Amino acid sequence: MRNPYSEIFRAPGTKGFATAAFIARLPIAMAPIGIVAMLSQTHGEYWLAGAVSATYALVNAVLSPQVSRLVDRLGQSRIAVPTTLISVLSFATLIVVANQHWPVWTLFLSALLAAAMPSIPALVRARWTEIFRNRPELNTAFAFESAADELVYVTGASLSVGLSAALFPEAGMVVSTLLLALGSAAFLLQRSTEPPVRPAEHGANASAIHLRPVQIITFSLIFVGATFATTEVTTVAITKALGQPEAASLVIGVYALGSFVLGIIVGALSLKTPLQRQLAIAVAVIALTTLPLLFADTVPTLALAVFVSGVAISPTFITAFGLIERHVPPAMLTEGVTWVTTGIGIGMALGSFAAGWMVDAFGPQSGFWVSVASGAIALATVLAGQCRLTTDECDVGRGEAVMAAE
Template identity: 65%
Template sequence: MSNPYARIFSEPGAKGFSIAAFFGRLPLAMAPIGIVAMLSQTLGEYWLAGAVAATYGLGNAFLAPQISRWIDRYGQTAVAAPAAAVSAAAFVLLILASHWNWPAWTLFATALGAATLPSMSAMVRARWSELFRDRPELNTAFAFESAADELIYISGASLSVGLAAAWFPEAGMLASTLFMVGGTAAFLLQRKTEPAVRAPQADGPAGSAIRQRPVQIITLALVFVGATFATAEVSAIAITTALGQPGAASLVIGVYAVGSFVLGLVLGALNPRLALHRQLLIAVGVLALTSLPLLVAGSSVALLAAAVFLSGVAISPTFITAFGLIERRVPASMLTEGVTWVMTGIGIGMSLGAFVSGWVVDHFGPQNGFWVSVVASLAAALTIALGQRALAGERAAPGRLAVS
């Protein structure tokens, strides 16, 4: 049996833009925690560090889909290059503001400016779609990128915090900015694989991709999935601390992501023939089912790690099928924006999940934080189940709206 991953990377230019995109999106994991690590050390105020990080995160959640919409309209290089330049300049100013103890308002202003960071995850998937549209290799490519996202979440946050602790407070943010500049530049310089700009037809779907019913359904579902992701991290930290083994939290969180990473690669190699909307329903159903053992897994680190590993296996399959459905149900002229809305949903879910699970842990104890995972995963499954008819519709082509 031939290696499906070797097949997708044999396409001219595929290795180059995928490697560049990996480094270009490291700030996805490095920047939010890097801001907290930097400001908490230089200013000594966690509430301010968290508020500045939230300003960046929420700002990017709002701006990234708009930037991606312009990318669909005018091209990746024409829009992403200036947007990334503004983001990089703002990150540098934020680092200087932290180092030189500038007024607090400058921290918020520069964090908001840095939020113009374009969605590299969306742009790289748009390039894969350009290469393999309507071909089975596209599912393998999306599986690889979902696994890459997992690896970024595993390594990026740890790298950012580790650099800030080992070298100097701004080290993590400086490295994040350098990765973003170098990765984005290398990605955009590869013009041969840049997707062609497709102008929408006059009688076709107009406006934002979020007006498309499949985008609304999948984005909402992945808000809940993102919440389960963050809840696992918060609850793992709280439980291992309560067990007197706080250092084990990194191991538990790593196991969570590893399970998802491995199964995602396997799914990409197998390329199941079942309809994608059915695959997504199965994935979120498994996610809900495997969240239940978490409720009774707080007696030891070993038991916690096993339950967390089991609960993580459906994350990558959920992401892979979700992005595959977006590619099939959203007009090509809106693809980058459509993918970005889904990424935004994950980010919003992670922020809300961390907040809600933290509140539950504070008020009801470490073990009960996992109830947020159970409720969120059930909500994701219900959302996808109710949206099956819309998700089963044919691709929204110019001149025809998606079935809803």
């Protein structure tokens, strides 16, 4: 039996940029929870830790599509190099600010500037698309990247929390910043696989967010992202309350382990179920599996509940990116893909803040109520948008009319 994943890596340069991209995007998982772990120890207040983390994630979610639009127009190296440099320097400043207990406003300013970090998942998917455009291997490549995202989440979040708990509060953020600098440099130096700048097509001057399918997917993933952040913050709080703070690293790692394995399997299969239905099923599983989290009051039961709640994450990503590739014009692909990660980033920002407030106000366990509510809203959004995600006929709406007019 042929391995579809080995096929995609036969193309020249794919192994190199895929490896570098994996390292460069580890900070996506490490930075938000690393900020929480760092500030909760240096300042002792979860609301502050959650608010600073939310500032970084929310601003990054807002800036990323704009950065990606510039990438589509001017090229990856020309835009990603300066924005990455700004992000690395700002993260370094944040670490110093936290360690030296400078005024609180400097924490927020550093986090805001660090949010200039470009979307590595979008950049790497644009390279895969350039290589396998209109070929079946592209779906396998997208599945691989979704599984890689999950592996990033498994290793990144748990590594960040583990380093902060075992060494010193800033350890997770120090490693995250180094990986961002080294991984991004290795990725951007591989110019042979960088997509060429394409001339603007008819209607390409508008934003991809004007497309109704992009709106539906982005909005639903805001609430999917909220479940991620809520699980991270609440897990850190519960394990600390149980007197086992070091267990947070293991529990957070388990969260995405099942999803990683399932994502690899799904990517190797040729499923006949329409993508929009696959998305609805995956989000339904996410919503339903938030309920057991409310009853996890020991580390073993917490790990089990978190593991179950994470199994549908990768399938959700695979189908979401597949739908984006189907509905977004090629000249706007980087931005379109970025809106998916933007939705997740916004959700993580809001979820981190909401969970931190719930933990401070009502106790560690109460943070999971944010997950339950978020899962329900995400499912309702995907179900309501099934028609828009199904056929081109259903795509005709005000957003598409604007695109056509331009």
